[in-house]
Amino acid sequence: MIAKTQAIVAREPTEPLKPNWAMEEVTLGGFGDDEMLVDMIATGICHTDIVLSSVPAGAIGIAYPKIVGHEGAGIVREIGKNVKTVQPGDPILLSFYSCRTCEQCRTEHPAYCDQFAKGNYIGRQDTMETASDSQPVWSQFFGQSSFAQTTVASEASVVNVKNLIKNLDELKLLAPLGCGFQTGMGAIQNIGLATPNDVVLITGLGAVGMGAIMTAKILKCKSIIAVDRVKSRLEIAKSLGATHIIDTSDSAFTTLYEAVRRLIPLGASVAIETTGVPTIIEQSVQATTPRGRFIQIGVPPLQYELSVNLTQHINVS
Ligand SMILES: [Zn+2]
Ligand SMILES: [Zn+2]
Incomplete structure (x- = not known):
């Protein structure tokens, strides 16, 4: 099977930390039995x-050109011979890849799959090439490379929503479930183990943060503190259930630690960090109560190393 399609191809950045994306024609060369x-x-x-x-080629195994995107929603066109969960024509949502055979996968923790980094951040190089210069393209990013009009997806990344959605508009609406919303929800419920007794701190209000707010509201957490520097996001957070907001762009803002303690003197018992900003990460750790759960989700700068004052951490009151 050879087919041409359009995709946003990421070439190696020419400016530091700036993605080098352009719409290009690519050739699809085929797909595997489980794809x-x-x-x-x-x-x-x-x-x-x-x-x-945005990272240079070679860092953490990253290579170019490649196609990213990992919150896909689409319609199955053809299936490999081992695929059992979908048929051509079925609407699907796409999420992360897992190998389905390692110890973590077999014990129902696919997000901790031994192959997670390789299968999601790096992908494979054997199914697509650029039409302009015939270079092999790294694809199957998160098992899907959803920034392509037609793509090859792994069955491990697929959720069949044939019996769930009523039309294509609903399918479009649900695309961010594949990463953002499920990550926010899983962080609060499965890792944070939040209950009505918890004070929840959520830093960063993208899809992950908003998913966490909605879940904290469903779980009836007694306080839900939403943190961002964009006023419109803070307003949405309030409408979704945040009981307190902290605007880090406010001129009165000093540190996150102080702002949290001013609202809730004991601090947060569950902290979900989605910004990846070093000062916010460190102050979120500091603002967490003894026996609290701090959950890091935002991707920090590549060379960043977490610094914690352990004496203060142990003796926090
Ligand atoms: Zn695995
Ligand atoms: Zn994501």
Whole structure:
């Protein structure tokens, strides 16, 4: 099977930390027995798409040219012979890749798959090439490379929503479930183990942060503190259930630690950090109560190392 399609191809950045994306024609050369061809209807965009196409070639195994995108929603066109969960014509949502055979996958923790970095951040180089200069393209980013009009997806990344959605507009609306919303929800519920007794701190109000706010509201957490520097996001957070907001762009803002303690003197018992900004990460750790849970989701700068004053951390009151 050889087919041509359009995709946003990420070439190696020519300016530091700036993605070098352009719409290009690419050739699809085929797909494996556990894979399928998908016509993309919509895709979300996530900070990870930008970070992993902003780093120089060679860093953490990253190579170019490649196609990113990992919140795809589409219609199955053709399936490999081992694919069992979908048929051609089925609407699907796409999420991260997992190998389905390692210890983590077999014990139902696919997000901690041994192959996670290789299968999601790097992908494969054997199914697509650029039409202009016939270069092999790294694809199957998160098992899907959703920034292509037609793409090859791994069955491990697919959720069949044939019995869930009523029309294509709903399919488009649900695309960000594949990363942003499920990450926010899973962080609060499965890792944060939040209950009505918890004070939840959520830094950064993209899809992950908003997913966390909505879940904290569903779980009836007693306080939900939303942090961002964009006023319109803070307003949306309030409408979704945030009980307190902290605007880091406010002239009265000093540190996150102080702002949290001013609202809730004991601090937060569950902290979900989605900004990846070093000072916000460190102050979120500091603003977490003894026996609290701090969960890092935002991708920090590549060379960043977390610094914690352990004496203060142990003796925090
Ligand atoms: Zn993502
Ligand atoms: Zn695995």
